Amino acid sequence: MGEERRITISVIKADIGSLAGHHKVHPDTMAAASRILAEAKSKGVIIDYYVTHVGDDLELIMTHRKGIDSPEIHGLAWEAFKKATEVAKELGLYAAGQDLLSDAFSGNVRGLGPGVAEMEFVERKSEPIIVFMADKTEPGAFNLPLFKVFADPFTTAGLVIDPRLHGGFKFEILDVFEGKYVVMSAPEEMYDILALIGTPARYVIKRIYRKSDNEIAAVVSSERLNLIAGRYVGKDDPVAIVRAQSGFPAVGEILEAFAFPHLVAGWMRGSHFGPLMPVGLKDAKCTRFDGPPRIVALGFNVSKGRLIGPADLFDDPAFDETRRLAQTIAEYIRRHGPFMPHRLGPEEMEYTTLPEVLEKLKDRFVEAKEYEKRIKPKLRHSALLSGEPHE
Ligand SMILES: [Mg+2]
Numbered sequence: 453m454g455e456e457r458r459i460t461i462s463v464i465k466a467d468i469g470s471l472a473g474h475h476k477v478h479p480d481t482m483a484a485a486s487r488i489l490a491e492a493k494s495k496g497v498i499i500d501y502y503v504t505h506v507g508d509d510l511e512l513i514m515t516h517r518k519g520i521d522s523p524e525i526h527g528l529a530w531e532a533f534k535k536a537t538e539v540a541k542e543l544g545l546y547a548a549g550q551d552l553l554s555d556a557f558s559g560n561v562r563g564l565g566p567g568v569a570e571m572e573f574v575e576r577k578s579e580p581i582i583v584f585m586a587d588k589t590e591p592g593a594f595n596l597p598l599f600k601v602f603a604d605p606f607t608t609a610g611l612v613i614d615p616r617l618h619g620g621f622k623f624e625i626l627d628v629f630e631g632k633y634v635v636m637s638a639p640e641e642m643y644d645i646l647a648l649i650g651t652p653a654r655y656v657i658k659r660i661y662r663k664s665d666n667e668i669a670a671v672v673s674s675e676r677l678n679l680i681a682g683r684y685v686g687k688d689d690p691v692a693i694v695r696a697q698s699g700f701p702a703v704g705e706i707l708e709a710f711a712f713p714h715l716v717a718g719w720m721r722g723s724h725f726g727p728l729m730p731v732g733l734k735d736a737k738c739t740r741f742d743g744p745p746r747i748v749a750l751g752f753n754v755s756k757g758r759l760i761g762p763a764d765l766f767d768d769p770a771f772d773e774t775r776r777l778a779q780t781i782a783e784y785i786r787r788h789g790p791f792m793p794h795r796l797g798p799e800e801m802e803y804t805t806l807p808e809v810l811e812k813l814k815d816r817f818v819e820a821k822e823y824e825k826r827i828k829p830k831l832r833h834s835a836l837l838s839g840e841p842h843e
Pocket residue numbers: 467507508509587588689
């Protein structure tokens with residue numbers, strides 16, 4: 453259990469431009485990012501890496517021994533995104549460089565646009581992990597499934613029957629508006645946890661720890677691009693890392709939570725609710741109304757820091773019914789067009805055209821009492837019948 457066995461997994465992602473609108477990442481941009489990571493691997497900066505994509509998001513999965521928030525690792529990711537952006541610009545891809553909000557990298561990609569999920573732990577004898585990557589949604593999309601995985605015994609049987617899980621888990625919840633954390637304990641504070649995370653636009657599960665020994669179990673990226681940039685620059689499509697087996701929920705228990713295609717915010721222009729559809733990598737591309745929102749799950753075994761795998765976990769007929777239901781829901785909710793609850797509520801529309809529309813109409817809004825006086829009929833019906841004189 454020496455220090456040398458501590459390993460860090462960093463999943464850093466960005467939308468640096470995509471093919472045919474917001475559809476999917478171009479393979480040449482992935483190749484450009486891969487070259488940078490291959491070079492870093494050969495120099496021993498990282499131990500291993502896997503480059504992939506979900507929809508229009510370029511995903512870098514890296515292992516190393518430099519801990520979380522390492523300037524070297526963040527700098528490496530930044531360089532990979534920069535190189536990929538150069539290719540995206542050269543190819544004329546859509547929204548090239550979209551998520552790189554600043555030209556000045558200063559040691560950490562947080563706040564500069566990319567999304568980050570990182571965890572550090574001592575590798576177990578066998579260390580299965582799942583990396584979840586979603587497109588066309590927001591970090592709060594993980595609230596419901598992660599609650600089910602780590603606090604709902606109807607999803608995770610182990611919470612009841614496995615003594616190592618029976619003590620429950622701690623949830624670190626981030627208020628993304630206030631920038632504050634609260635740590636809460638399940639099952640004791642389950643209802644209070646739900647009172648918060650039921651508002652996924654504001655309260656986001658950031659990390660989950662096993663209570664018995666404080667071991668890290670899950671981490672979610674929590675960047676919200678619209679809050680970072682102060683204007684709408686695309687939804688901050690989230691990633692998460694979850695550890696599985698031997699004291700953590702089984703892989704199947706973790707995946708079970710995604711068999712229900714719950715409604716998440718995102719989809720077209722980041723402004724619509726839609727079902728989160730679990731898909732294999734071959735279907736990790738957005739089409740209908742730039743969606744529906746999709747999620748991919750890649751399973752790895754981390755062995756001496758190497759990423760063994762991946763297993764494309766949602767690429768399985770067992771999720772066909774989930775996908776079918778997702779499409780039925782997509783069809784239903786799409787019929788609402790620009791109406792809520794398909795379109796997000798006004799508080800979420802702050803960075804779209806809504807404030808401009810309100811500003812334009814400002815002088816045309818009249819106090820209700822005043823307005824009603826104006827439209828009062830000049831001729832009363834009773835007067836007309838009685839033949840009273842009138843104007
Ligand atoms: Mg995206």
